[in-house]
Amino acid sequence: MSDGIRDSGFGIRIPDPSRIPKPNRIPNPKSRIPALVIATVLGIGYIRIAPGTFGSAAGLLVWAIMPSSALVQGVAIAVLFVIGAWSGSIAEEHFGTTDPRQVVIDEVMGMLITLFLNPVGRAGAAGAFLLFRLADIVKPFPAHRLERLPGGIGVMADDGMAAIYANLALRLILAVAA
Numbered sequence: 001m002s003d004g005i006r007d008s009g010f011g012i013r014i015p016d017p018s019r020i021p022k023p024n025r026i027p028n029p030k031s032r033i034p035a036l037v038i039a040t041v042l043g044i045g046y047i048r049i050a051p052g053t054f055g056s057a058a059g060l061l062v063w064a065i066m067p068s069s070a071l072v073q074g075v076a077i078a079v080l081f082v083i084g085a086w087s088g089s090i091a092e093e094h095f096g097t098t099d100p101r102q103v104v105i106d107e108v109m110g111m112l113i114t115l116f117l118n119p120v121g122r123a124g125a126a127g128a129f130l131l132f133r134l135a136d137i138v139k140p141f142p143a144h145r146l147e148r149l150p151g152g153i154g155v156m157a158d159d160g161m162a163a164i165y166a167n168l169a170l171r172l173i174l175a176v177a178a
Contacts, residue, residue, distance in 0.1 A: 035090035038083055038105060045102035053133060055104025059111025060129055066112075073116055080109040081156050088152025099147055099155050106159035110136060113163035118170050131169050135162040 037043070041058050045051045066073060084105040091103045114132040115125060135143070136159055143161035147154050 032090055032094050035087040036094060039087035039091040039103045041104050041108055045100075045104040051101050051104055052107050052136060055107030056111050056129060056133055056136070058104070059108035060125060062108055063112055063115050063125065070117055073112060077109060077112050077116065080105060080112065081160065084109055084156045085152035088155035090152075092151060092155070099158070103155055106156050107132075107136065109156060110159040110163035110166075113160060114166040114170060116167060118167065118174065120170070120174070124170070124174070127173065128166065128170050131166040132163055135166040135169070138162075140165055 040046055041055055044054050044058055047054050062076075063073075066076060084103075087105060088099075088103050091100055092098055095102060110132050111129065114128045118124065118128065120128060139147075139158060139162055143158045143165070146157040146161050149157050
């Protein structure tokens with residue numbers, strides 16, 4: 001029927017479940033703003049050309065100002081994963097797609113993972129940037145599969161895995177160059 005009501009077969013008319021509007025988990029779009037600010041890293045994700053590259057550059061800046069303590073960097077990576085998964089889930093709902101290109105907090109975390117415990121200066125950090133961008137674009141196994149994880153976890157996990165590959169490649173380059 002066109003009115004969204006169907007007959008149950010017992011003379012009782014019930015609403016067609018496919019036509020019942022689904023309520024948003026976040027009824028007020030303004031309440032999404034903090035999550036979108038985090039997910040887009042203060043709006044960097046809204047840059048039209050190569051937002052992932054700009055997000056990675058933001059991650060490089062975060063790494064440059066962060067203390068070189070393994071504990072501080074490890075905690076920062078864990079915190080970014082948690083808030084990135086939360087904000088990424090809200091951003092997916094907001095933008096209506098999985099792993100929206102506007103979400104770049106995963107690139108910030110990816111840069112921190114790529115550089116984690118690697119003794120590099122500016123040149124090494126630039127190399128790490130290129131390695132992470134390559135790994136993030138290629139998404140070697142199983143990074144591409146991790147995108148299938150639900151919500152923001154998938155958003156963060158695939159870049160985390162790509163960053164682990166970039167970290168290992170950087171370690172190999174540093175070992176060979178030594």
